[in-house]
Amino acid sequence: MSTLDPGRVLSVQSHVVSGYVGNRAATFPLQTLGYDVDVVNTVQFSNHTGYGYTNGHKTTPEQLTAIFEGLSTNGLVSHYRVLTGYVPGAEALTVVAEQIKKMKEVNPEILYVLDPVMGDMGTGLYVSEDVVPIYKDMLSIASIITPNQFEVELLSGISIDSMATLHTALRQLHTAHSLPHIAFSSIPLPISLVTKLDLPAPPPSYMCLLPDPIPPWYDAVGVGEPEDEVLVCFASTWEEEKLETWAFALPTIRGYFSGVGDLFSAMVLAHFKNPESQSDLPPLPHAVSKALLTVQQILLRTHLYSLIQTGTSGTATPRPLHHSSSEQHGSVIPSDAELDAIGPVNPKDPKRKAKRMRLRELRVVQERKLIVDGGQGWPGKRLDWQGILGHGM
Amino acid sequence: MSTLDPGRVLSVQSHVVSGYVGNRAATFPLQTLGYDVDVVNTVQFSNHTGYGYTNGHKTTPEQLTAIFEGLSTNGLVSHYRVLTGYVPGAEALTVVAEQIKKMKEVNPEILYVLDPVMGDMGTGLYVSEDVVPIYKDMLSIASIITPNQFEVELLSGISIDSMATLHTALRQLHTAHSLPHIAFSSIPLPISLVTKLDLPAPPPSYMCLLPDPIPPWYDAVGVGEPEDEVLVCFASTWEEEKLETWAFALPTIRGYFSGVGDLFSAMVLAHFKNPESQSDLPPLPHAVSKALLTVQQILLRTHLYSLIQTGTSGTATPRPLHHSSSEQHGSVIPSDAELDAIGPVNPKDPKRKAKRMRLRELRVVQERKLIVDGGQGWPGKRLDWQGILGHGM
Numbered sequence A, B: 001m002s003t004l005d006p007g008r009v010l011s012v013q014s015h016v017v018s019g020y021v022g023n024r025a026a027t028f029p030l031q032t033l034g035y036d037v038d039v040v041n042t043v044q045f046s047n048h049t050g051y052g053y054t055n056g057h058k059t060t061p062e063q064l065t066a067i068f069e070g071l072s073t074n075g076l077v078s079h080y081r082v083l084t085g086y087v088p089g090a091e092a093l094t095v096v097a098e099q100i101k102k103m104k105e106v107n108p109e110i111l112y113v114l115d116p117v118m119g120d121m122g123t124g125l126y127v128s129e130d131v132v133p134i135y136k137d138m139l140s141i142a143s144i145i146t147p148n149q150f151e152v153e154l155l156s157g158i159s160i161d162s163m164a165t166l167h168t169a170l171r172q173l174h175t176a177h178s179l180p181h182i183a184f185s186s187i188p189l190p191i192s193l194v195t196k197l198d199l200p201a202p203p204p205s206y207m208c209l210l211p212d213p214i215p216p217w218y219d220a221v222g223v224g225e226p227e228d229e230v231l232v233c234f235a236s237t238w239e240e241e242k243l244e245t246w247a248f249a250l251p252t253i254r255g256y257f258s259g260v261g262d263l264f265s266a267m268v269l270a271h272f273k274n275p276e277s278q279s280d281l282p283p284l285p286h287a288v289s290k291a292l293l294t295v296q297q298i299l300l301r302t303h304l305y306s307l308i309q310t311g312t313s314g315t316a317t318p319r320p321l322h323h324s325s326s327e328q329h330g331s332v333i334p335s336d337a338e339l340d341a342i343g344p345v346n347p348k349d350p351k352r353k354a355k356r357m358r359l360r361e362l363r364v365v366q367e368r369k370l371i372v373d374g375g376q377g378w379p380g381k382r383l384d385w386q387g388i389l390g391h392g393m
Helices: A023-032 A061-073 A090-106 A129-141 A149-156 A163-177 A191-197 A260-271 A283-309 A336-342 A352-359 A368-372 A385-390 B023-032 B061-073 B090-106 B129-141 B149-156 B163-177 B191-197 B260-271 B283-309 B336-342 B352-359 B368-372 B385-390
Strands: A005-016 A036-045 A056-058 A079-084 A111-114 A181-190 A229-239 A242-250 B005-016 B036-045 B056-058 B079-084 B111-114 B181-190 B229-239 B242-250
Touching: A005 A023, A005 A260, A023 A036, A023 A260, A023 A368, A023 B023, A036 A061, A036 B036, A036 B061, A056 B061, A061 A090, A061 B036, A061 B056, A079 A090, A079 A260, A090 A129, A111 A129, A111 A260, A129 A149, A129 A163, A149 A163, A149 A181, A163 A181, A163 A229, A163 A242, A163 A385, A181 A191, A181 A260, A181 A283, A191 A229, A229 A283, A242 A283, A260 A283, A283 A352, A283 A368, B005 B023, B005 B260, B023 B036, B023 B260, B023 B368, B036 B061, B061 B090, B079 B090, B079 B260, B090 B129, B111 B129, B111 B260, B129 B149, B129 B163, B149 B163, B149 B181, B163 B181, B163 B229, B163 B242, B163 B385, B181 B191, B181 B260, B181 B283, B191 B229, B229 B283, B242 B283, B260 B283, B283 B352, B283 B368
Parallel strands: A005 A036, A005 A079, A079 A111, B005 B036, B005 B079, B079 B111
Antiparallel strands: A036 A056, A181 A229, A229 A242, B036 B056, B181 B229, B229 B242
8 A cells, every 4th residue: 555755755875064065065955945854874084085085884775774774663664765875895885675676566657767877987986896787687677777887888898988888788777777867967079979969058047157158069169179079968768669769968067076866856756746746748858858967067167167167267258067077976086187177276285186176165155045946947859769860970 | 361262153952863953953053144163062962852752861070071171172172152951961061061161261241041951840850860960069150051841950959939039039049159241931820929020021023923902911821721820931141249139020932942941041142242132232132132032032933833733724813922831942842732733633643642742843943033133132131129028028
């Protein structure tokens, strides 16, 4: 018997005392949108690992089991929406997977957003290898997954180097695991290809820092970065034996930001089939469109703040929308040259990196109004797979 | 050298996965008011202990030490506002006390709100006895403490049974520990005494559930409750060798609610010397006035919600403002008679108590607008100690 509460979310992710990754990037934005979020913390660290140094502890598999037992005994497991992010280690992940399987057995209509946090193109796998088969197994209970390129390739076993291989990878993930939805967070595509796909640009009002009119691809071609690529996000749904895929071209913001993928996944969860968040788009592209808008606006404001704080603003028109040296949601450590370029730093300051990281913590609290009143969504376009594959893109 | 960030809060309290006590009652409201809250969780439990059953784990003293070390190493300890609540055990509390002492040595101007969570008049001491001397020692580093009656008596060693003994207890706490501010959350006082003190009633607009006009003492005289008492909150400041005390008369809400004291302490921290939250009152009575308004409004909405969900609303004019059988912020377990009075319950339902507790979880998320736009504050009155003591009240 279903006794699900549509307003309740169960979020299982990491906790950092300071900064905004994992549950810290997901919980407050979800609460700001009115969700009653139950929060299981899989670790408690002082700060995220991007600082170069962190201290804290993991929640053991036994402790996770005990927490779920306490919830269950009190009849507190009635969440319609479930979100999982980083879970350290195969044993802990197994506990989480078993818990969600049990919940789905009782209530198959549960909406489960799985972020299969395993690595990225820049650094490769950053979890232990025995986690990979568990995530593959979990695909069959997920409603939506939010992988990056590295994770799509790892889960599908297909290397993506064309629209055809993208099509094969998405189709493989959907059909092999009865997986209804994939929100593929971002992949760099050749600018020539993006031009052929004719993806729309967002209105200038969404991008307060952008020059108006927006140059082709939002000035995505950045200084010292590959000049032939644009980041694209895909919202893919498997329906009636057909792949329905929407694409969204993204401006990217130079530098290292953490928690972006976590915020994205939380906002996809928040806006998917949310009665208070609707548009003419189908459920997944709608949710992705809203999630991208929130993430991009928070990122822009965070970037502007860090520029102001490091004293580089005011000297020139801000040009924040440069192409990252890797994927947008990834973990690229900026070079010293990049550091020097963004402001005066003291090489004798041992906390230089920590200070920089601190300035780049997502400003979800300060920019909380954007989460609620962010606008209609990021413009995207439904892909004509037949035409694309026919043209051999 | 001070490098404090006025917008940053460090909050050290308990974490429950589901529900709103400890950090779960403090963090979201503080974030909603714009504070960048760093959150150290001293426990991770499935739910609060009022459910009768809970499962989870404590953060060990070693783990707390490691977390503070991580923050410190990364230069992340720059909080102007610090809040501590429940910390389990003497050893863990010592770690927290040492950390805050270190912070105050570097930056004496830190605003530290200490909620000395030890017990209440209903249940007595609910922490181990060796915690008491540590809290006494911590009074000297606190800017504001937010004790209940049990904790005021325990910390001062003075039993409060008159305005004279209240005066002595407050004076003793202030002078023996160089403690500038005490927000004494609530104490039941004889209605005859409250009449003599002539405390103001809040405007009806604050109390959406109240009959208009408000009967004397807000209909505080409840069914089956002592008919001769009213709850009063005191905001006490020691200034120029003088005790300045403001009093606030409170309507109380029948039944068991958890996290009320935690929300109160967080809101006192939020509104004390907050440039965006000002009135003609001195800093402490202003903060207490705003905190009481937020707490009372959230409590009323939560109470109304639980009445509606248990099916007792609509049958009569809501009369929520009854006198609790003990202090407002306490932990009185309602009797079965009370349970039967609030709605139809199934005695065969083993989760009856858990369901009732769940319905009484503070609705901080759903009523988040009240936290920001709650109104001017709760009306109080500055006490004329000379007159009061002269009249032997």
